[in-house]
Amino acid sequence: METTFFQFALLLGVLGVAALASLALRMPVVPLYIASGVALGGWIEPSELVxxxxxxxxxxxxxxxxxxxSVTSLAQAPGRFLRAGSLDWLLSxxxxxxxxxxxGWSWLESLFLAGIVYMTSSAVVSKCVVEFGRATRPETETILGIMVFEDLVIAGFLVILGVLVPVAGAVGGAQGLLFSLVRAAGFVAVLVMLAWRFHEPVEALLRARSEESFTLVLVAFVLLVASAALACGLSEAIGAFxxxxxxxxxxxxEKASRTLAPFQTVxxxxxxxxxGTRVNLGNLGDVAGVAVLLVLLGFATKTCGGFLAGRSVGHSPRLSVxxxxxxxxxxxxxxxxxAMAAAIARPETRIETLTGVYVFTLSILGPLAMREADRITDLILTRWRRQRAPEEDSTA
Amino acid sequence: MTTRKTDLPGVGTKHTLDLEGNGELVAVQHRVGHWELARVDAEGNAAPLVRLSADEAADLGRILAREESPEEDPRREMLFRTVALEWVTLDEGSPLGGQTLAESGIRARTGASVIAVVRGEESIPNPPPDLQIETGDTLVVLGRREQVERFIETFTRSPGSA
Structure with missing residues (x-):
C-alpha cells in the first residue's frame, strides 16, 4: 500500500515539475511528460493501477x-479548407x-504508422498561434482549418481501425469475421444515432441536479460506453470518443468539458x-535509422503538404511555407x-519507441519551426529566387 | 464595405473588414476575451496594431459607433471631438530620419505624442525614447487636432520643399 502511494506521489511530483519546466522553457508539455517517463523507465515499473x-x-x-x-461546424467549414486538408492528407x-x-510490417501496423506520422497536435498549434501573436495573420485561418480537417480524419480513422482491429483478430473463419464486423459496426451506428438524433433523452439523463451528481453520472456514462465498446471488441478509446x-x-x-478537465489533466x-517508461532507449540503436527517417519524412511531408494546401487556397508562396x-x-x-497499436503490433516493430522519439523530436522542432517560420521562409525564398534569377536573365 | 466573420477553432473568432484597396483590418477576439487588431496588406503581411482587453474593446466599439448612452460621460464625447489619432508615414527626406525619439523633440515642438512606431511587419507600441526613427516608418501620433496637424506639417515635408 505504501509503495502504491509512494509511486503515485513520485510520478505526479515528477509530472508537476515537468509541467513547470514546460512553462519555463516555453515548450509543449507532452514531450516533457514522455521524457520524464523515459528517464524513470530504468528504475520504475509502473503498477497495473498506473x-x-x-x-x-x-x-x-x-x-x-x-x-x-461538431458535425455542424464541419458542414459550415468552407470547402477550400476541405480541399486544403485533403491535399495535406494525400501527401503526408x-x-x-x-x-x-x-x-515489412503488416498492413494494420502500417496503417497505424500512417496515422502516427500524419496527426498534428492541434493543442500545440493553437497554443503557438496565440503565444506567437499569429491569430490575426491570414494563413492562420488555413492552418486551423486544416486542424479541423485532421480531427475529422482521426475520428473516421479511429472508427475504421476500431472495426478493423477486432476483424483482424477475429477467430472462427468467415463467420467469426462477419460477426465481429457486424458487432463493431452496430455499436458505432447506435452511438452515432444517439449523437445525431437523441439529444433530449441524453440530456435528461445527465442533467445536473447537483455538482456531485453531474460529475459522477458523467464519468459513469463515459466509462459505461467505453466498457460497452470493449465488450463489442472495440477499444475503450473509441467508446470514449x-x-x-x-x-x-x-x-x-461546456459544463462537461469543465467538469472533466482536472481528471483529464491528471x-x-x-x-x-x-x-514514456515503455519507450526503451536501450533498443534505440536498432531503430535509430528508422527513427531519423521517420522524423525527416514527417517534417518534410507535412511542410510540403501544408505548402500545397496554402497555395490551393490562394496564399502567396511565403505564407504557404x-x-x-x-x-x-x-x-x-x-x-x-x-499505445493502441502496441496492443496488436509485434514487439519487433518497436512502435512505441519509434513514436516516442518521433513525437518528442517534432513537438520540440515544430514550435521552433513555427516561431522562426518567417525567417526560414526568407531563407528558402531568397535562395530559390537567386537560383531562378539567372534563368530569368537568360530568357529576357 | 464588406465584413466577414470566421471561426478560428481553438483560438477564437476573426472579424475581417475590407478596407477597399488598402488591405484589410482584422480583429480577432480570443476565447479568453481579449482582442487583437492588425492590418493586413494585399500581399498578406499582417502588421499587428494593438491588443485590447474585452472592456477596452467594448469602449472602442462604442466610440467608433458613436453610440450615446444616457449615462455616457459628456467629457468622453468632448474628448472624441478634440483628440486626434493619426498614422503618419515618413517619406525620404523627413527631418526625423536617423534621430532618436528623444533627440527629435517631437513633444516639445508640436505637443503631440508618438504612441507607436510601425516598421515593416514589426510594430513597436510605447516606443522607448532611445528608439531611432527611420524614414519609411509609420508613426502613430496622438494629440489635440491642432497638435497632430502641426506634427504632420513639421515632419513630413522635406526641408527642401518647406
Whole structure:
C-alpha cells in the first residue's frame, strides 16, 4: 500500500515539475511528460493501477475530442479548407503506410504508422498561434482549418481501425469475421444515432441536479460506453470518443468539458509518463535509422503538404511555407495511436519507441519551426529566387 | 464595405473588414476575451496594431459607433471631438530620419505624442525614447487636432520643399 502511494506521489511530483519546466522553457508539455517517463523507465515499473488510470486518461482525452467535434461546424467549414486538408492528407498520410510496408510490417501496423506520422497536435498549434501573436495573420485561418480537417480524419480513422482491429483478430473463419464486423459496426451506428438524433433523452439523463451528481453520472456514462465498446471488441478509446460525440450534441457540452478537465489533466499525464517508461532507449540503436527517417519524412511531408494546401487556397508562396511549417508539431494523438497499436503490433516493430522519439523530436522542432517560420521562409525564398534569377536573365 | 466573420477553432473568432484597396483590418477576439487588431496588406503581411482587453474593446466599439448612452460621460464625447489619432508615414527626406525619439523633440515642438512606431511587419507600441526613427516608418501620433496637424506639417515635408 505504501509503495502504491509512494509511486503515485513520485510520478505526479515528477509530472508537476515537468509541467513547470514546460512553462519555463516555453515548450509543449507532452514531450516533457514522455521524457520524464523515459528517464524513470530504468528504475520504475509502473503498477497495473498506473496503467489503468492512464487508460482512463486516454478515454478522457478522446472524450474531449468527441465533445469538441461538431458535425455542424464541419458542414459550415468552407470547402477550400476541405480541399486544403485533403491535399495535406494525400501527401503526408500514405508516406507512413509505405514506410511501414517497406519495413515489412503488416498492413494494420502500417496503417497505424500512417496515422502516427500524419496527426498534428492541434493543442500545440493553437497554443503557438496565440503565444506567437499569429491569430490575426491570414494563413492562420488555413492552418486551423486544416486542424479541423485532421480531427475529422482521426475520428473516421479511429472508427475504421476500431472495426478493423477486432476483424483482424477475429477467430472462427468467415463467420467469426462477419460477426465481429457486424458487432463493431452496430455499436458505432447506435452511438452515432444517439449523437445525431437523441439529444433530449441524453440530456435528461445527465442533467445536473447537483455538482456531485453531474460529475459522477458523467464519468459513469463515459466509462459505461467505453466498457460497452470493449465488450463489442472495440477499444475503450473509441467508446470514449463516441460518448464525447453524444454529449457534445447536448447543451451540456461546456459544463462537461469543465467538469472533466482536472481528471483529464491528471490521468492523461499519467498515461504519457507510463508511455514514456515503455519507450526503451536501450533498443534505440536498432531503430535509430528508422527513427531519423521517420522524423525527416514527417517534417518534410507535412511542410510540403501544408505548402500545397496554402497555395490551393490562394496564399502567396511565403505564407504557404508558414502554413507548412505550422503543421509540424506532433503530440497526443500520435501517442494514443501508438499505445493502441502496441496492443496488436509485434514487439519487433518497436512502435512505441519509434513514436516516442518521433513525437518528442517534432513537438520540440515544430514550435521552433513555427516561431522562426518567417525567417526560414526568407531563407528558402531568397535562395530559390537567386537560383531562378539567372534563368530569368537568360530568357529576357 | 464588406465584413466577414470566421471561426478560428481553438483560438477564437476573426472579424475581417475590407478596407477597399488598402488591405484589410482584422480583429480577432480570443476565447479568453481579449482582442487583437492588425492590418493586413494585399500581399498578406499582417502588421499587428494593438491588443485590447474585452472592456477596452467594448469602449472602442462604442466610440467608433458613436453610440450615446444616457449615462455616457459628456467629457468622453468632448474628448472624441478634440483628440486626434493619426498614422503618419515618413517619406525620404523627413527631418526625423536617423534621430532618436528623444533627440527629435517631437513633444516639445508640436505637443503631440508618438504612441507607436510601425516598421515593416514589426510594430513597436510605447516606443522607448532611445528608439531611432527611420524614414519609411509609420508613426502613430496622438494629440489635440491642432497638435497632430502641426506634427504632420513639421515632419513630413522635406526641408527642401518647406
Amino acid at each position: 496503467h489503468f488510470l492512464g487508460s482512463l486518461g486516454v478515454a478522457f482525452l478522446l472524450f474531449s475530442l468527441g465533445l469538441e467535434f 498520410f500514405p508516406i507512413g503506410f509505405v514506410l511501414g510496408w517497406l519495413l 463516441l460518448a464525447g460525440l453524444v454529449v457534445g450534441g447536448t447543451g451540456l457540452k 490521468f492523461a499525464a499519467l498515461f504519457f509518463i507510463s508511455f 508558414v502554413v507548412g511549417l505550422s503543421l509540424v508539431p506532433k503530440g497526443e494523438f500520435s501517442i494514443v495511436l501508438a
